[in-house]
Amino acid sequence: MAAIGQIIHFEDQQGERVAPRKGPTLRAQWLGKQLRELREAAKLTLREAGDHVQRDQAALSRWEQGLTPARVPDVLALLNLYGVDDPDVRDGLERLSRDIWQKGWWDDYAGETSGKVIDHAWLESRAETLRSFDVLVIPGLLQTAEYAEAVIRAADPEADPAYVARWVRFRMIRQQVLTREEPMRFAAILDEALLCRVVGGAPVMRTQLQHLVHLGARPNIAIRVLPFSAGAHASPRGPFMIFGMAVPYSDIAFTETRAGCIYVESDRVGNFAQAYDYLHKAALTPEESAALIAATADRMA
The missing domain is CATH 3.30.870 (Endonuclease; Chain A)
Structure with missing residues (x-):
């Protein structure tokens, strides 16, 4: 697989002080990449997948690029459509999609870095x-x-x-x-x-x-x-x-x-x-x- 975002951020790992930058998070990119690979493995087009969850093709594309994270019900619906039965895969992707939308302790620092x-x-x-x-x-x-x-x-x-x-x-x-x-x-x-x-x-x-x-x-x-x-x-x-x-x-x-x-x-x-x-x-x-x-x-x- 390709690198996630290649050079995806500027950060001093030791000092951690940088100006905030907007853009897709690693979590959203990761979820989107997984959804894209599952859709392609199922040999479905963006339009076909979008019709199943009642979203347009552009919305599916944004999800797969990590620009807009998919919500949990949509992720579960897509996993059903793509025939994903492995409980570990399903649980992992559901947990990831919840993580994107739920607030963690680290999010209190998100506006400063x-x-x-x-x-x-x-x-x-x-x-x-x-x-x-x-x-x-x-x-x-x-x-x-x-x-x-x-x-x-x-x-x-x-x-x-x-x-x-x-x-x-x-x-x-x-x-x-x-x-x-x-x-x-x-x-x-x-x-x-x-x-x-x-x-x-x-x-x-x-x-x-x-x-x-x-x-x-x-x-x-x-x-x-x-x-x-x-x-x-x-x-x-x-x-x-x-x-x-x-x-x-x-x-x-x-x-x-x-x-x-x-x-x-x-x-x-x-x-x-x-x-x-x-x-x-x-x-x-x-x-x-x-x-x-x-x-x-x-x-x-």
Whole structure:
């Protein structure tokens, strides 16, 4: 399948401050793509599908492009028309269509930032697994509040204190995916340089490193360090994430560029998964990583 939206938004994943942008959300694009593929598999035209749900061809086209999200009754009617009997597929698409229209905690922030930041939080809330490789900043889901504040302030030195506090809160709420009743399984590979870059001063950094050791002891979190001794590695272009999604969705890979951020799925995720596997083999074990992180923290006392 093609990339979802190709370069679909401008976002500083670490600072998260951008001007709001209008346009189709990732959720709406995803639902539309699924509906289009099911219609094409059923060998029906837009007109034929539209007649079934009493909508014109243009309306169906907008749904499939993600420009206007389809409502739940229309989605269910289309699934019946397309002969979709698999309960996992039906439940997944119905849940997605409800998610688009229902308000989540992240929507309270939607008016202040790119909708794609909100989409990222939604993906985290729905992902069963997350694999990440980071080289510049410790990933947001593993940050302490003090470390997060230092990162956000560095990205926008002139930001109002209330703004900074609000986005630190946003990041802390996102972390609940790691402690919910059925927590996300998170496997993080951190370049050793992250341990040495003192963010927010030595006390803040020491506490952050100790926090990593604590998190790594949880059964659903594995933290590995890619040591300097590994030399050149499989991701010279930088960090990325792979979201493992439940049926009927394929995995999603996420990466940042200077021009914006990209989400890709299906076949193109394989390139990221292969790179992650190579990085995994080159990284220290979780036990070795915890020892290295703890030793680095001790040197910052």
